[in-house]
Every structure is written in C-alpha cells, then in structure tokens.
Amino acid sequence: MLTKSTHHIAASFSRRGMLAATAGLVLGLASLTGAKAADDTIKVGVLHSLSGTMAISETTLKDTILFLIDEQNKKGGVLGKKLEAVVVDPASNWPLFAEKARELITKDKVAVVFGCWTSVSRKSVLPVFKELNNILFYPVQYEGEESERNVFYTGAAPNQQAIPAVDYLMKDEKVKRWVLAGTDYVYPRTTNKILEAYLKSKGVAQEDIMINYTPFGHSDWQTIVADIKKFGSAGKKTAVVSTINGDANVPFYKELGNQGIKAKDIPVVAFSVGEEELAGIDTKPLLGHLAAWNYFQSIKSPENEKFIKAWQAYTKNPKRVTNDPMEAHVIGFDMWVKAVEKVKSTDPDKVIDALPGIEAKNLTGGVSKMLPNHHITKPVFIGEIKANGQFDVVWKTPGLVAGDAWSKELEGSKDLIGDWVGKKCGNYNVKANKCLGSGS
C-alpha cells in the first residue's frame, strides 16, 4: 500500500509540468489577439482579466477599450498613426497581473495601459509601472489613500461616491442607524473605516453602527439578512451601506427580496452594483434600493445617447448595457489622446506631465478635469433600481466633485495631498511641508 502510493507521487510529478503547460496553452490561445504588429501604429495595452473570477466584470472593460480604439482609428488615429490594442489575460491572478504588465511594456512596447479592477491587482502592478516608467489608467471606484506618478485614477475616490451617498441618506431619508456590510478585503475595509469616522463626526453613536464582513462569493445570506432586520427594528430609520463585491450580490439581493425587506423600510445603497450586475437578477423585488455612481446608463444627455447607440452597434447587441467603470475608461482614453496630441509624443514622461489640467467631456453632460493628484472631477448620482434593471436618478451633487487621493476623514491621511504638478509628490504633508516619499 505504502510503496504503491509513493510510486504514484513520483509518476505524477513527471506529468504535472506537462499538464499545467497544456492547460496554460489552452487558456493562452483563448486570449490571443491575432493582430499583427506594425511599426506605424501606437500600441495600447489592455490589462483586464478575461478568465477567472473577475472576468465577469473586466471583460466588458476590455471590449470598451477595443471599441474606443476602433472609434479613434475611424477618426484617423492619433498623431497620424493608427492605434493598435494589445490584449493580455491576467486571468484574475494577482501576481500574473504584474507579469503581464511587464510583458506589455517591455515586449510589446505599449505607450499606455488601461487596466485592473481590484485594488490588489493595482497594487501588484504598481512597482512594474514605476520601474519601467509607463502609464496606467485605472477605471474603478476604489478606497483612495494612494497617488502615484504613473497611475491615473478615473474611477471614484471615497469622497466621490461613499460620502455623498451617506449624506443623501442622512438628509433625505433621515437615516439614524447604519449597517456597513462588505466583502472582506481592502476596498470595503478602508471605505468602511472612512465612513465610520465620517458618521461619528456627524454625531452617530457607536451602537448605531453595525459593521459586517463576509468572504468573497458568500452565498448564504440568511443569518446576515435576519441580523439586518433585527438591527433595523430599534425604532430608528436604518439603512445598509453595501460594499459587497460583485458575485456575492445576487444571492444577497435575492435573500433581501425573499425575506421581504423593502427599500422603503430599510434601503440598501451599494457601491459595486451597477447595470451589469443587475443583468443577472430579477429586479422587481429590489425596486427602490439605491446605488451611488458617477454615471448611469439611464441619464439623458446627448453624449450618453450617442455613446450607448454606438456601443450597442459595435457589440451587435441592442440590449448590451453600459456602466460606470466603462464611462471612466471613456474619459481616461479621451484625456490620454488629448495629452498625446498636446505634446505630440507618446513618451510617458511628457504625457504624464501634460495630463493634469486636461479636460474631457463625461457622458452625463459635464466636463471632467484631470487634477494634479491624478484623480478627476466627477458628478455624483444616487439612483434607485427600477423594475427594468436600470436606475432612476433621485439625487445628484450640484456640481462636479474633485477626487481626494487622501481621505480627510482618517487621522493618518487628513494632512496629506497628492500634487504631481507643483510639489512633484504623491503624499505631501501640508502641515509639515514635506514630501513623505512614496505615493501609496
């Protein structure tokens, strides 16, 4: 028995390499672009997962960049050259993100990279972009506390999504009791820390805040939904602020609907649920639950209508939805094109210096601007879920909100600013008047 099994182990080791290689080959084939390199093109790297857990969200962003490049090439490209996309698949594997980023920059010699979704994937590629001095456009709402020279953050910082959402609930819905529910990783934890500090500064007592974390892909929400119900029956208006990540949301909302928690009793405001996520759920029981974003597909503006039409024609799917991170890529891509045309070069150093101050139309009828801290100005909208899976905007900020790289609510970061124009520093302490070195 014993000798037999050792023999098996030995035999399997000799085959493991081959098997893994075969699996890799199969996956690799799926992500080949097929486009041939040519010298008279400018290469644009696309670093989004096309397989694994994050493929659900990131595949659409890959398509968005391909669409934007296609549109730009129809207009004659940039600096008289056509743009060429180089698509790689980091397969939702964080170390692989760094490897693929290195491959894009050194082997394919791309001028810029659009990519990443999770914060951990962004953190994993940061050293590569710093070392090889290239540009990353990051399109997803995130926890802030970062400002890097090589990264441009076109998604929302906490003060462009979480804080306005809480303000809305406090003022319009008179919410007094808060459940902060999130998936257990860096974005929800940091966001909830910021929100907790903010709520306390507004006079909310500790016992009126309940914080709850669940593992990735959590699917049994019975206990937590019952707990929320219990927490909500203390005679004060209660709301749930959800930083629950993509995949776990469907069972969460299904359980809410089934246990009869209506938005008019306990509203849930989500920061990671958009049109794309709702496409997988029957939204009738969710009527009135909220989401805070900087863009909704339902917003009426000439730019948005034109974009949706072109996007649906490009994807040959008249039902294909649009969402917030897509708009962030639209703005980021436009800003990069404008910066390149301004300095007449794709040299990263020149483009990085040219980007702050560049303005680009967003899809909701305003003009977003790249700030010295590499974040952008955005409007904030609160939308209620409608029965058709779209959002009805019930509130918006009067103007555009400038993204804070460093949260004003946290003790450790309230004196910090990012300024890559005047101070050439990502974390400048305005009290001590000195740069603390690294930007994250």
Added chain:
Amino acid sequence: MFLIAFAVPAFAGPFEDAVAKFANDDFSDTDEAIGAVASSGNKLAFPIISALQDGRLMADPDSKKVYVTGSDGKSIDAATGEPVASVPDSASAVRLNNRLRRSVDAALGSLTLQSPDLATRLQAAQSVFKSHEESALEPVDAALAKETSKSVKVALGEARAAILLFKPDATEVEKLEAVATIRARGDQEALALLTGMGDQPALVAKAAASAIGSIQSSLAVWSTVQNAWYGLSLGSVLLLAAIGLAITFGVMGVINMAHGEMVMIGAYTTFVVQEVIRTRYPGLFDYSLLIAVPLAFLVAGAIGVVIERGIIRFLYGRPLETLLATWGLSLVLQQEVRTMFGPTNREVGNPSWMSGAFELGQITITYNRLWILCFTLAVFAILLAMLRYTALGLEMRAVTQNRRMAASMGIATSRVDALTFGLGSGIAGIAGVALSQIDNVSPNLGQSYIIDSFMVVVFGGVGNLWGTLVGAFTLGIANKFLEPVAGAVLGKIAILVLIILFIQKRPRGLFALKGRAVEA
C-alpha cells in the same frame, strides 16, 4: 421659473391645484400633492394614488395636465375625471422615490381601510400601522366600527394603538392600553415601535420598558429556532452539492475536481430551458424547473460519461494524476461556458411558487429554501433506493467492493464505471438546477462549492451516503450557530479548524467503512 408659474392656467379649486403639482417632476411637490389629494375626500383620490403606485399616473410637463391611465388602456383627466381620447406623447409616468412610496402606502392605507376585499383591508391596516400618522386615526376608528372580520379587527386595533403611541395629546390611559396591544403583537415591528417612541409619561415609559423586555426575551428564543432552521437550510445546500461527489469520490474513489463544473452545467441547463420557455411558451414558466431537472441530469450525466471514457478510465489508481487532470478539465469547462454564454451572470428566474416567504411564529421561512430542503431529501432518498434496489445499484456496489470478483461474475466493470461516474455527474447537474435559484449563474458557480463538497464527504466518511447526509447537516447547523457569534469570515475559519482537528482524531470521518473493501 416665474414665467412657467404664470403660464400655468388657473385651476378651479385646491384639489385641481394639488393634482397639477404631480406634473412638476419634483419629489417634494409630489409629496405635497399626495397628502392633499388623499385628504381631499374627492372620489378621484383612490384612483389617482393607486395609479401613482403602479406607475400609471402620467403627467405632461408642458400643459401641466395629469392623466390616470387604466389597465384597460382607457384614460381619464386626473383633475376632472373626464375621459380623454389619448394621453399626449410628451407625458411620462410620475416618478417616485422611497420617501414618496411610504407616503403613497400611508395614503392608500387610509383610503382602503373600508375596501370590500378582505386582503386589501388587512394590508391597509398594516400600512397604517407602519406609517402611524395622526390623520389616519379617524378613518381607523370608522373602519373598526364597521369591521366584522376578526383578523382585520386585530390589525386595525394594532394600527390604532400605533397611532395613539405617537399622538402627543393622547391620554395616559389610552397610551397604556396601546402599549399592551403592541406588546401582544410581539414581533420585531412592535419592538421597533416601542423603542422608537421617545419621551413619554413615567407610567407609560415603564410599561413600554417591560413590554420591550418581554418581546426581546421571546424573540431571543425564536432566534435560536431560526438559527436551527438556517442551519438545516445551509446543510441541505451542502448536501445537494456534495451528494454527486459522494458517488464519484465517495464510492468510486475518483478525486473529481471538475465536480463543481457539473453543478454549473446543470445551472446553465436551467438557464437555457428558461430562455426557451420565455421566448416560446411563457405560460410554462412555473414548470421550468421541473423540465430542467431531468434535462440537467441527462446533460451533466452524458458529459460525465464522456469524461470517464475519455480521461478518467486511464487514470484509475493514480489519484494525483486524476486530481490534476480533473482540475485542468474544470478550467477548460469554465472557459468553454464563458465563451459560449459570456462571462457575466445569467438571469434564472424564480417560479412564483419559489418566491417570497411565510411567517412561522416569529421566524421567516423563505419558500426557495424550504423547497430546496425537500428536494435535497427527495434526491437523497431516490439515490439511496437506487443503489439498494436496482440491478445497476447492485452492480455498482459489487464493482466498488471487489472489482475482480465482480468481473469474474460477468459484470461489465468498465460499463459500470462509466455509468457510476455519469450518475454522480448527473446528480451534480440536478444540484445545479436547485442552486441556480439561490446563487449566481456564472462560469464560477462550481468553484464556490467544490471545497465545501469535499469537506462534507471527507467529514461524513468516504464511501458512506448516510455519512454525507449527517456530515452536511452537522456542518450547516454548526456554521449557522457560529456565524452570529463569530461573524461569517471567522465562523468559516472555525469550522475548517474543527474539521482538521476531527480528521486528526478520526481519519476516516464520521461513519468509517469497515471490512475488506477499505483495505483494497
């Protein structure tokens, strides 16, 4: 702004003015309009407010005219009640937000307290209980005087008590009575009402405090029952996911990492069935799951047979290669599905008999969980009977217990291997149909169940179906009693640690197989 205000034609009275406010597309104007229309006593109040609730109240921002469109396609002018030929194209449905939905509920509550329909009256009483606005007191009293149904009377009494609790000029006696009524109701909403009523005279506050204490202690007992139910429900999901693995891994000994993907294929089969039904035979939607169950079994089972014939039969007796091969296969299957159906979630609807919940005492039982529990037990019983009483079941047991002896008795062992693997995969497919009701239908569906499934089978005892059953329910209940104390993340870690310790003590799981079969 001024120009617009002057452009509005002057209306005859306050009711017409209130109705016109619906056309302003401003949430606070709509709120005022709801209050004014509801308290106007006009016979159009009910049709207007209920149309508003259903999104049938149309307003034209240009002419400031408001229309009620009926479900029959006929429309009336909301201000006058006159029928109109057609609603102009520029009109759109009056928008609502959560605050307005509450106002609508409150208004409809007082308007429908005397509706001829019993269910409507009950619902009306409950919405008045929730909103407990002082203005509803008179309609409630009027309705109470006429009410004959006992259940509605109780609901109305509770609504009246709720209003009195928050009425500043109610007498102490009235308030004490109200506290007693609410205490008798004894649920979470009663608790919310009592804790939220603010400053009260000393006697009332004392009665309320004692009522809160009594409700809380009775709710605490119920919450234990609820945890037990949640545990059973989680256990049934674990069992359902693991039951197919109990065959392929437990009985055949194949470490099948692609088991989760069989579950996923079952879920996608459900999706395809529902798509076909939606486009071709919408009337059959409530039966979609019944149709999907045999189909999922066949599809996943057939794929299982192909996998066994194509890959696994060459790897019997080589567990590590099997593990790697099936793991690679799981990646291939995932990417295959991703290419065919796209990476995003696919919507699988709940048939009406699986939506919603009912109350049992103070706990909420959702229909989908209840049906999944019944379904799991049924699958388990059928599987057990099949292994015990059918010829194929006998052959399967014979082959797994002593392959060479079975072969020399004339059993085609390789055919039995393929069918056994197919059976395990088919059952995983059936599990996918049920899990599509509570989880995402995405290419990653299977991954989230594979670890749990192995945990259940190993914990229960490899090769023993009863062990899998007991193991699944033990883990489910333990998890649900740990979760409220330790939180979801720590609870899961604690369960894993406990299982590791348990396996150290009893390496063969809860119900170890004895006899010669184990040594083979």
